[in-house]
Amino acid sequence: MYLYDALDKEFLADRSAEFRGQVARRLAGELSEDQFKPLRLMNGLYLQLHAYMLRVAIPYGSLNAVQARRLAEIARRYDKGYGHFTTRQNIQFNWIKLADAPDILDQLAEVDLHAIQTSGNCIRNVTADPYAGATAEEVDDPRVWSEVIRQWSTLHPEFSFLPRKFKIAITAAPKDRTAARVHDIGLVARRDRDGTLGFEVIVGGGQGRTPYVGPTIKEHLPAGRLLSYLEAVLRVYNRHGRRDNIYKARIKILVAALGAEEFGRQVEEEWAKIDGARADLPDTELARIRGAFATTPFETLPATSAIFEANKAADPAFARFARNNVKPHKKSGYAVVVVSLKAVGQTPGDATADQLEVVADLAERYSLNDLRVTHAQNLVLPHVKLDDLPVVHAALQKAGLATANIDLASDIIACPGLDYCALANARAIPVAQHIAAKFADADYAEKVGELKIKISGCINACGHHHVAHIGVLGVDKKGEEFYQLSLGGSGAEDASIAQILGPALPADKVAEAVDTLVDKYLSVREGEERFLDTFRRVGMAPFKEAVYADAH
Amino acid sequence: MKVVTANRLIDGEVVFWKAGQWVERFADAELFTEAEPGEAAVAVGKGQPKVIVEPYLIDVVESGSGLAPVSYRERIRALGPTNEPTHGKQAEGGAAIEALQHASGAARSSGRLDLIRRK
Numbered sequence: 013m014y015l016y017d018a019l020d021k022e023f024l025a026d027r028s029a030e031f032r033g034q035v036a037r038r039l040a041g042e043l044s045e046d047q048f049k050p051l052r053l054m055n056g057l058y059l060q061l062h063a064y065m066l067r068v069a070i071p072y073g074s075l076n077a078v079q080a081r082r083l084a085e086i087a088r089r090y091d092k093g094y095g096h097f098t099t100r101q102n103i104q105f106n107w108i109k110l111a112d113a114p115d116i117l118d119q120l121a122e123v124d125l126h127a128i129q130t131s132g133n134c135i136r137n138v139t140a141d142p143y144a145g146a147t148a149e150e151v152d153d154p155r156v157w158s159e160v161i162r163q164w165s166t167l168h169p170e171f172s173f174l175p176r177k178f179k180i181a182i183t184a185a186p187k188d189r190t191a192a193r194v195h196d197i198g199l200v201a202r203r204d205r206d207g208t209l210g211f212e213v214i215v216g217g218g219q220g221r222t223p224y225v226g227p228t229i230k231e232h233l234p235a236g237r238l239l240s241y242l243e244a245v246l247r248v249y250n251r252h253g254r255r256d257n258i259y260k261a262r263i264k265i266l267v268a269a270l271g272a273e274e275f276g277r278q279v280e281e282e283w284a285k286i287d288g289a290r291a292d293l294p295d296t297e298l299a300r301i302r303g304a305f306a307t308t309p310f311e312t313l314p315a316t317s318a319i320f321e322a323n324k325a326a327d328p329a330f331a332r333f334a335r336n337n338v339k340p341h342k343k344s345g346y347a348v349v350v351v352s353l354k355a356v357g358q359t360p361g362d363a364t365a366d367q368l369e370v371v372a373d374l375a376e377r378y379s380l381n382d383l384r385v386t387h388a389q390n391l392v393l394p395h396v397k398l399d400d401l402p403v404v405h406a407a408l409q410k411a412g413l414a415t416a417n418i419d420l421a422s423d424i425i426a427c428p429g430l431d432y433c434a435l436a437n438a439r440a441i442p443v444a445q446h447i448a449a450k451f452a453d454a455d456y457a458e459k460v461g462e463l464k465i466k467i468s469g470c471i472n473a474c475g476h477h478h479v480a481h482i483g484v485l486g487v488d489k490k491g492e493e494f495y496q497l498s499l500g501g502s503g504a505e506d507a508s509i510a511q512i513l514g515p516a517l518p519a520d521k522v523a524e525a526v527d528t529l530v531d532k533y534l535s536v537r538e539g540e541e542r543f544l545d546t547f548r549r550v551g552m553a554p555f556k557e558a559v560y561a562d563a564h
Numbered sequence: 565m566k567v568v569t570a571n572r573l574i575d576g577e578v579v580f581w582k583a584g585q586w587v588e589r590f591a592d593a594e595l596f597t598e599a600e601p602g603e604a605a606v607a608v609g610k611g612q613p614k615v616i617v618e619p620y621l622i623d624v625v626e627s628g629s630g631l632a633p634v635s636y637r638e639r640i641r642a643l644g645p646t647n648e649p650t651h652g653k654q655a656e657g658g659a660a661i662e663a664l665q666h667a668s669g670a671a672r673s674s675g676r677l678d679l680i681r682r683k
Contacts, residue, residue, distance in 0.1 A: 061640060062577070371667070431648075
């Protein structure tokens with residue numbers, strides 16, 4: 013992985029010291045809350061319902077064992093022993109005291125972590141394929157480009173006060189695990205016929221109160237021109253994006269207002285004015301960054317493993333885990349292991365300090381010191397030998413981390429919702445727990461197959477409900493928690509925005525309604541269709557009728 | 565009936581006004597039946613930026629098992645997260661906490677709009 017140099021480390025230490033001074037001045041009354049709030053937000057510190065919340069950046073969702081252990085220590089010492097992984101591949105601590113925040117930032121900086129640009133109207137943590145460097149599907153390692161963008165965007169003077177926050181996702185595989193098409197900018201790396209690397213540039217996707225699947229404004233941007241082109245996109249947005257209305261300030265509104273073609277034309281015009289020699293990354297620098305990811309010390313192994321096969325045959329739980337949580341690796345004899353943070357009854361995306369330490373140990377010992385966070389709030393051990401899978405599985409089992417449900421109905425994305433978040437209208441976590449309980453029978457969950465359920469506690473859509481196969485949005489209906497269901501969304505390469513099923517349901521009817529939807533799906537599905545495929549074939553009517561039949 | 569609440573500056577803890585002090589338990593909060601003294605308490609709170617952040621009035625009602633905030637948002641603030649029953653104020657248990665946990669049916673909107681700006 014990319015490691016910080018002395019300059020980076022000095023910068024982080026300075027930044028932490030600066031925040032320590034700001035906190036001291038706030039506590040002494042020298043700064044008002046209005047003056048202090050933007051400063052704490054620039055360091056990822058929010059004031060939530062019960063305490064301060066610190067959002068720590070995990071660049072492109074990539075951690076090493078030392079970093080994961082440090083997160084565990086912070087959870088134990090400064091929080092209540094747990095952290096919450098988010099849909100931006102970050103981690104949030106829910107019970108932080110303002111007075112402790114500078115010490116925490118110091119301790120993060122010691123292991124090259126920070127909370128910079130996890131809030132505010134700037135370019136946020138860049139997200140990437142959690143299988144980067146491990147999947148055979150990719151045409152290049154997206155971490156290289158994520159790191160390029162991370163360095164370029166960090167404290168970028170021109171783009172630190174954009175009209176609104178700005179999120180970039182990068183994938184280099186045809187199967188999109190980043191929701192690239194619903195980002196402010198989605199980058200999909202491709203090679204053209206002669207093998208030249210380039211990016212499809214998707215701009216103006218997004219969720220929130222006006223969801224859009226972003227249009228492609230450039231089919232094949234030469235990879236070497238990435239930064240100058242991003243600069244042009246951001247400059248057009250910074251100049252013309254709305255600042256008069258917070259709800260219309262994201263780039264998606266500008267792109268929709270201008271039309272993709274006109275927006276693309278303005279970007280080209282701006283791009284032509286930029287001196288590429290100044291704005292684009294020199295090849296030497298790209299080679300330096302690429303070098304940091306090119307040194308994974310894989311062994312030469314046979315494609316099959318007798319140990320793996322024997323354990324699958326002997327242990328049904330392991331076989332189930334292998335079916336659902338173990339994914340193919342580009343190197344023979346290795347596999348990608350997805351660690352579910354969605355045990356039935358658990359808070360989606362939460363990990364205890366003990367669990368983080370277990371995963372850190374496994375990453376160090378069995379996954380070339382590499383650990384990833386997925387936007388679906390799970391963890392990934394990207395490079396596990398097939399021979400080691402049984403022992404890794406056993407260790408995960410012992411820590412309550414072996415739930416074999418990746419992309420199944422109980423692998424639910426949920427935002428913190430009204431249990432923690434000051435912005436939420438309704439709770440998301442208990443609804444996720446109720447729904448997951450309906451799919452606790454693992455055989456049944458596998459029979460249902462891939463089903464992506466995503467829950468947000470408010471219209472800001474941190475829980476990605478717009479791109480769920482079954483989306484759930486919490487609303488405040490005359491002071492009671494109600495939930496609006498929507499169907500047919502996808503955040504993957506076949507991206508689509510979910511459509512509203514019908515009138516919102518009270519909290520105690522949501523899990524039941526999901527159950528009804530799944531029953532309907534099972535009764536009409538053809539062949540190997542996923543829920544999403546069936547929905548796209550039969551449309552809304554049969555599902556609507558099934559859920560609201562009683563109301564007629 | 566109203567109660568004045570805020571978050572404590574140094575740790576973000578939810579606090580309630582009680583006769584010039586900020587206390588942690590909802591059950592200890594001072595109850596205002598008249599508008600004026602409640603608003604006066606908010607004004608005092610706004611003059612204590614080194615102690616608390618953003619004081620405001622919330623509606624409370626007799627819920628059957630005792631007094632409780634009208635909005636479920638404020639009930640969660642007074643208790644802690646519902647997914648972790650041992651975290652936050654609810655951890656100490658007791659009759660007052662149970663009364664809050666069982667309060668329901670009286671909910672109506674907190675009237676706190678435009679939350680996206682508040683963070």
